Every structure is written in C-alpha cells, then in structure tokens.
Amino acid sequence: KNEVEQSPQNLTAQEGEFITINCSYSVGISALHWLQQHPGGGIVSLFMLSSGKKKHGRLIATINIQEKHSSLHITASHPRDSAVYICAVRFRGYSGGSNYKLTFGKGTLLTVNP
Amino acid sequence: GAVVSQHPSRVICKSGTSVKIECRSLDFQATTMFWYRQFPKQSLMLMATSNEGSKATYEQGVEKDKFLINHASLTLSTLTVTSAHPEDSSFYICSARDLAGRYNEQFFGPGTRLTVL
Numbered sequence: 226k227n228e229v230e231q232s233p234q235n236l237t238a239q240e241g242e243f244i245t246i247n248c249s250y251s252v253g254i255s256a257l258h259w260l261q262q263h264p265g266g267g268i269v270s271l272f273m274l275s276s277g278k279k280k281h282g283r284l285i286a287t288i289n290i291q292e293k294h295s296s297l298h299i300t301a302s303h304p305r306d307s308a309v310y311i312c313a314v315r316f317r318g319y320s321g322g323s324n325y326k327l328t329f330g331k332g333t334l335l336t337v338n339p
Numbered sequence: 340g341a342v343v344s345q346h347p348s349r350v351i352c353k354s355g356t357s358v359k360i361e362c363r364s365l366d367f368q369a370t371t372m373f374w375y376r377q378f379p380k381q382s383l384m385l386m387a388t389s390n391e392g393s394k395a396t397y398e399q400g401v402e403k404d405k406f407l408i409n410h411a412s413l414t415l416s417t418l419t420v421t422s423a424h425p426e427d428s429s430f431y432i433c434s435a436r437d438l439a440g441r442y443n444e445q446f447f448g449p450g451t452r453l454t455v456l
Contacts, residue, residue, distance in 0.1 A: 242354075256444065258444065258445070260447070264451060266377075266430050266432075266449070266450045267447075267448075267449035267450050268432060268447040268448075268449070268450065269447070270444065270445070270446060270447060273444040311383070312384065313383075323355075325371060325388075325436055325445070326373075326385060326388070327373075327385070327445065328382050329384075330381040330382065331382045332382055
C-alpha cells in the first residue's frame with residue numbers, strides 16, 4: 226500500500242531554534258513535495274525533490290531514496306514559520322498526465338513562539 | 340514561479356443551491372488540473388483529475404453528478420457543487436500541472452472555503 230508518514234504531528238519551538246520535520250514513504254517514488262499551509266488555508270509549494278538536497282532561504286529539504294525518507298529543515302525559526310507542513314509524494318508507476326497523483330501525509334503543525 | 344488562482348476565496352450558500360468554484364493558471368498552460376477537498380484537521384483528499392477537453396476522472400467515492408468539473412481551456416477549470424448540503428462544507432483546493440513541463444510539478448491554488456447553511 227502506498228503510504229506517507231510524517232513526524233512529528235505537532236511541534237512547538239522557540240524562535241531561533243533549528244526545526245526538523247520528517248517524512249517516510251512506503252515504496253519507490255518519482256517525486257516528493259514539501260508544502261506549507263497557513264491558518265487561512267492557502268497552500269504554498271516549498272520544494273519538489275527527486276534526489277539530493279535543495280535550499281531556499283532558511284529552508285532546506287533533503288531526500289534519501291534508499292531509505293525512503295525526506296526531511297524538511299528550518300534554520301533560525303521565526304513565528305511567521307508557524308504553519309502546517311505537508312509532505313506529498315508521487316509514487317513511481319504513475320506515468321504523468323491524469324496519473325500524476327499525489328499522496329499526502331497528515332501534516333505537521335509547527336508553532337514557533339517568540 | 341507559476342501562479343494558480345481560485346475564485347471565490349470564500350462562499351456561503353443555502354442548502355440546495357449550486358456553487359461554482361473557478362481555478363485558473365495565470366502564467367502557464369495546464370493540461371491537467373486537480374481538485375482536492377480538505378476537512379478540518381485532515382489532509383487533502385483528491386476528488387478528481389481534470390484534463391483539458393476531456394471528461395474528468397473521479398476518485399472512488401466521489402459523486403460525479405454532484406461535483407461537476409469542466410476544464411474548457413488550458414487555463415481554467417471549474418468545480419460546481421450541485422445541490423449543496425451542509426456536509427459539503429469544506430475547503431476546496433485546486434492545483435495545476437504545467438503543460439510545457441518546465442517545472443514538472445503541481446502548483447496549488449489558495450483554496451475556497453465553502454460553508455453550506
């Protein structure tokens with residue numbers, strides 16, 4: 226069964242702390258997305274990865290294909306980083322077009338206190 | 340980056356009425372658009388995949404006669420919730436995939452919060 230597991234479910238940090246959110250999946254994937262959803266609901270796509278590591282500002286995303294695991298790191302966290310972070314994967318075997326489906330994790334609620 | 344818009348952002352309607360939600364790709368052409376629904380404290384659930392010029396593909400358990408999807412152009416897909424009921428109240432999100440494959444990923448709209456009274 227194609228599954229995506231995120232941990233932790235909830236995370237509270239003090240401003241300035243280094244944050245790590247984890248995502249594990251069950252079988253081979255074509256791509257993995259990290260998404261951010263603020264309390265208002267809108268979703269922002271942070272990263273798409275198929276291998277290695279990507280960095281954008283204070284955000285870093287890594288993926289280990291052999292271990293079927295990805296991490297999202299936030300350096301020098303800030304209260305405005307408070308949001309739900311969602312891992313979503315496209316499992317291998319889907320060939321694109323209408324089969325470009327994503328399977329979503331349940332999300333990690335991050336709260337950064339000042 | 341690519342931008343996807345949704346309209347309206349928020350709608351309140353009476354039970355039994357129909358509501359149309361628009362999803363537009365603003366600066367790229369999208370052969371494929373996806374419609375998701377999200378209930379409070381739950382993750383996104385794919386409702387249907389919409390391909391330009393053809394019928395949408397619905398996920399198991401989603402009533403195609405209740406959730407009408409039209410993808411008439413490469414930049415616009417619409418979701419119509421027909422005869423809405425309070426249990427249809429939810430957050431509806433669309434995403435679009437870039438035709439040219441420049442980005443090779445989905446871009447998400449800001450979502451539409453539907454409340455059915």
